[in-house]
Amino acid sequence: xxxxxxxxxxxxxxxxxxxxxxxxxxxxxxxxxxxxxxxxxxxxxxxxxxxxxxxxxxxxxxxxxxxxxxxxxxxxxxxxxxxxxxxxxxxxxxxxxxxxxxxxxxxxxxxxxxxxxxxxxxxxxxxxxxxxxxxxxxxxxxxxxxxxxxxxxxxxxxxxxxxxxxxxxxxxxxxxxxxxxxxxxxxxxxxxxxxxxxxxxxxxxxxxxxxxxxxxxxxxxxxxxxxxxxxxxxxxxxxxxxxxxxxxxxxxxxxxxxxxxxxxxxxxxxxxxxx
Amino acid sequence: xxxxxxxxxxxxxxxxxxxxxxxxxxxxxxxxxxxxxxxxxxxxxxxxxxxxxxxxxxxxxxxxxxxxxxxxxxxxxxxxxxxxxxxxxxxxxxxxxxxxxxxxxxxxxxxxxxxxxxxxxxxxxxxxxxxxxxxxxxxxxxxxxxxxxxxxxxxxxxxxxxxxxxxxxxxxx
Numbered sequence: 001x002x003x004x005x006x007x008x009x010x011x012x013x014x015x016x017x018x019x020x021x022x023x024x025x026x027x028x029x030x031x032x033x034x035x036x037x038x039x040x041x042x043x044x045x046x047x048x049x050x051x052x053x054x055x056x057x058x059x060x061x062x063x064x065x066x067x068x069x070x071x072x073x074x075x076x077x078x079x080x081x082x083x084x085x086x087x088x089x090x091x092x093x094x095x096x097x098x099x100x101x102x103x104x105x106x107x108x109x110x111x112x113x114x115x116x117x118x119x120x121x122x123x124x125x126x127x128x129x130x131x132x133x134x135x136x137x138x139x140x141x142x143x144x145x146x147x148x149x150x151x152x153x154x155x156x157x158x159x160x161x162x163x164x165x166x167x168x169x170x171x172x173x174x175x176x177x178x179x180x181x182x183x184x185x186x187x188x189x190x191x192x193x194x195x196x197x198x199x200x201x202x203x204x205x206x207x208x209x210x211x212x213x214x215x216x217x218x219x220x221x222x223x224x225x226x227x228x229x230x231x232x233x234x235x236x237x238x239x240x241x242x243x244x245x246x247x248x249x250x251x252x253x254x255x256x257x258x259x260x261x262x263x264x265x266x267x268x269x270x271x272x273x274x275x
Numbered sequence: 276x277x278x279x280x281x282x283x284x285x286x287x288x289x290x291x292x293x294x295x296x297x298x299x300x301x302x303x304x305x306x307x308x309x310x311x312x313x314x315x316x317x318x319x320x321x322x323x324x325x326x327x328x329x330x331x332x333x334x335x336x337x338x339x340x341x342x343x344x345x346x347x348x349x350x351x352x353x354x355x356x357x358x359x360x361x362x363x364x365x366x367x368x369x370x371x372x373x374x375x376x377x378x379x380x381x382x383x384x385x386x387x388x389x390x391x392x393x394x395x396x397x398x399x400x401x402x403x404x405x406x407x408x409x410x411x412x413x414x415x416x417x418x419x420x421x422x423x424x425x426x427x428x429x430x431x432x433x434x435x436x437x438x439x440x441x442x443x444x445x446x447x448x
Binding site for chain 2: 012013014015016017020021023024025026027028029030031032034035038039042
């Protein structure tokens with residue numbers, strides 16, 4: 001009690017001041033229309049920005065979920081595009097009966113491990129046999145191709161990056177359809193080499209290089225990159241072309257896996273087997 | 276002691292009446308130019324005895340402010356300014372303390388401490404009061420220029436009346 005009195009004597013002025021000012025504030029806000037409006041408005045601003053901050057945080061946590069669902073949706077939409085279909089057009093009595101059959105389906109995946117600075121670079125993605133992955137499926141992202149599935153585990157798969165010295169991908173110049181192979185010479189992670197383009201082909205710097213579709217790995221027409229420089233090795237009949245990749249493999253996070261539904265049939269035919 | 280109490284009570288009533296009956300109607304310019312409001316009730320807070328405990332000083336100022344608020348229909352606005360003024364009064368007194376110190380039995384008025392001293396004392400407190408008052412009245416610092424204009428114009432006019440009050444009544448207790 002004594003201490004309490006002492007406290008009041010010591011800080012009585014301050015306590016009274018704070019207490020009465022709070023009371024005044026209460027009165028001002030509750031019984032004055034103008035101040036009340038300002039108060040309500042300001043507290044709305046404060047509360048509103050608080051909610052907004054909170055939502056930003058929540059959104060941030062949800063972001064990966066959102067991206068997952070978007071990637072999934074993307075994969076579904078890609079399967080709907082005409083490049084992914086096998087066209088069975090039959091001409092019957094001049095009436096055109098157009099039928100398409102699904103040729104490619106796509107599955108979204110997340111890169112969980114990646115390397116770009118070695119001679120043989122690999123990625124690990126979070127899809128495996130359980131999700132229907134098999135070796136020799138193509139992997140790409142939203143800006144270009146990424147690699148080819150090499151080993152599949154139950155839940156994860158190992159992807160041979162296009163930055164791998166054993167990786168060969170059939171590619172073509174979009175403008176004139178000359179095709180060759182994409183390889184990597186192991187120097188720069190943003191450049192690959194397109195070989196086997198014959199020297200009678202007319203090339204321009206900036207020509208788009210895309211997948212040729214001459215394999216069961218990638219559908220035709222997928223962007224790979226652009227012609228950066230090209231030259232003829234002495235005595236060679238084929239150009240050596242430096243291609244600047246459209247994508248940056250060091251940043252690939254969401255990728256898609258190509259599933260060619262007609263692969264077995266094509267492979268069988270190509271190997272001379274019979275039905 | 277008793278006479279002091281009565282004197283203070285009378286001053287309280289007188290200043291409230293003066294404020295709400297006379298100066299409430301007094302607006303210079305009129306119309307939209309509403310920059311001058313004359314405040315005389317702070318005189319009550321100015322003239323409370325020097326020995327008044329800080330808590331009591333603040334409580335009395337609150338009482339004064341809320342009474343004026345009743346007539347101004349602005350609950351809390353004058354009261355908060357009064358409370359603020361009472362809270363800074365000891366500090367202002369400390370700044371203006373004369374060489375010989377205060378005689379705690381007196382009130383801080385012209386009669387004891389001279390007109391120069393009183394003018395400085397009243398000016399500091401009145402400016403604080405008015406600035407606080409117009410801030411609370413606007414309730415936002417968006418119109419800070421406006422707040423300063425109102426404070427300055429009201430300060431000049433109110434100061435004149437505060438000094439006139441000193442000369443007219445020359446309060447001794």
